[in-house]
Amino acid sequence: QQQVKQSPQSLIVQKGGISIINCAYENTAFDYFPWYQQFPGKGPALLIAIRPDVSEKKEGRFTISFNKSAKQFSLHIMDSQPGDSATYFCAASKSEYGNKLVFGAGTILRVKS
Amino acid sequence: KAGVTQTPRYLIKTRGQQVTLSCSPISGHRSVSWYQQTPGQGLQFLFEYFSETQRNKGNFPGRFSGRQFSNSRSEMNVSTLELGDSALYLCASSYYRGTEAFFGQGTRLTVV
Numbered sequence: 160q161q162q163v164k165q166s167p168q169s170l171i172v173q174k175g176g177i178s179i180i181n182c183a184y185e186n187t188a189f190d191y192f193p194w195y196q197q198f199p200g201k202g203p204a205l206l207i208a209i210r211p212d213v214s215e216k217k218e219g220r221f222t223i224s225f226n227k228s229a230k231q232f233s234l235h236i237m238d239s240q241p242g243d244s245a246t247y248f249c250a251a252s253k254s255e256y257g258n259k260l261v262f263g264a265g266t267i268l269r270v271k272s
Numbered sequence: 273k274a275g276v277t278q279t280p281r282y283l284i285k286t287r288g289q290q291v292t293l294s295c296s297p298i299s300g301h302r303s304v305s306w307y308q309q310t311p312g313q314g315l316q317f318l319f320e321y322f323s324e325t326q327r328n329k330g331n332f333p334g335r336f337s338g339r340q341f342s343n344s345r346s347e348m349n350v351s352t353l354e355l356g357d358s359a360l361y362l363c364a365s366s367y368y369r370g371t372e373a374f375f376g377q378g379t380r381l382t383v384v
Contacts, residue, residue, distance in 0.1 A: 191370065202276075202362050202375035203315070248315065257369035258305040259328045262315040 163251050165263025172270050178236040180266045182249035185230065189251040193260070194223065194234045197246045206247075207234070239270045274299065276365050276376035284382045290351040293379045297344050297365030303327075304346040305373060306338060309360040318361075321346055322369050353383045 164183045172178045182192075190211055195203035209216045209223045209232065216223045222235040236243055249263040277296040285291050297304050305328075306318040317330040321340035338348040344365075350357055360380050364373040 193372070195375075200377075202278075202377045205372055205374060208372065250315075252370070254370035257320050257322065257327050258303055258364060258366055258371075258373045259317050259320060259330070260305075260307075260315075260364075260373065261317070264314050 163249060163261050163263045165249050165266060167266060168264070169267040170269070172239045172268065174239065174241060174270055174272045176239050176270075178239045178243065178268055178270070179233060180247055180249070180268070181231065181233045182251075182263050183229075183231045184251050184261075186251070186253070186261075187230065188253045189261075190254050191252045192223070192225065192232050193250050194221075195248045195250065195262075197248065197265075203248060236268075239268075241270045241272045244268055244270050276363055276374055278361075278363050278376035278379050280379060281377065282380045282382075284384060285353050287353055287355060287383055289353050290349060291353060291381060292347055292349045293361055293363075293381070295346045295348075295363030295365075295376060297346070297363075298374060301365040301367050301374075302344050303366045303369050303371075303373075304340055304344065305364045305366075306346070306348050307362045307364065307375075308332070309362055309378070310358075315362070318348065320369070327369065350381075355383050357381065358383045 193208035197203040220237045225232045250260040305320040320328040340346045360378040362378045366373045
């Protein structure tokens with residue numbers, strides 16, 4: 160019940176296209192869903208996060224869509240750029256458990272110029 | 273504002289030795305969490321500290337331990353190192369428990 164399943168494992172998108180990464184969770188107690196971006200040799204950087212009281216959150220070119228009934232959430236990267244090429248991780252946590260984040264396996268995104 | 277600082281960045285240790293990793297959180301942040309990242313297991317939660325007390329622990333053996341000091345700085349210790357402990361160890365800090373977590377660059381531990 161603690162798993163977060165992430166897909167696809169890897170993704171190739173043309174410059175200017177839309178990158179879509181999906182995550183599904185089982186534990187309905189999760190109430191915080193962040194996305195992280197990681198470049199080689201660096202730690203994960205917080206991109207955007209959502210809580211279940213909203214269905215969508217947008218920050219610049221990054222949008223999280225959240226479907227509580229389906230227990231799914233996704234990251235959309237609009238107008239994808241070569242600089243977006245990185246590994247993306249979704250995660251989930253239950254607030255009363257503090258910062259015990261459960262991570263997805265990661266998606267390697269490559270944006271072709 | 274300085275980010276999360278982890279030291280050292282790289283470590284090579286021999287099987288059976290012990291190691292101590294250090295994490296300085298963002299100024300004002302009181303919660304520190306530790307994660308292990310490996311190609312096979314991904315990112316796995318080790319433990320969380322808040323107000324010098326361990327608040328949460330992941331599924332790791334007792335060889336993995338940590339502590340937090342009054343200035344919120346944290347250390348983690350791994351005793352009797354095994355080859356499988358080779359990983360990137362990441363520290364994340366947040367202002368309070370359950371708020372946004374920001375990661376450091378990690379310590380790359382290689383056990384030979």
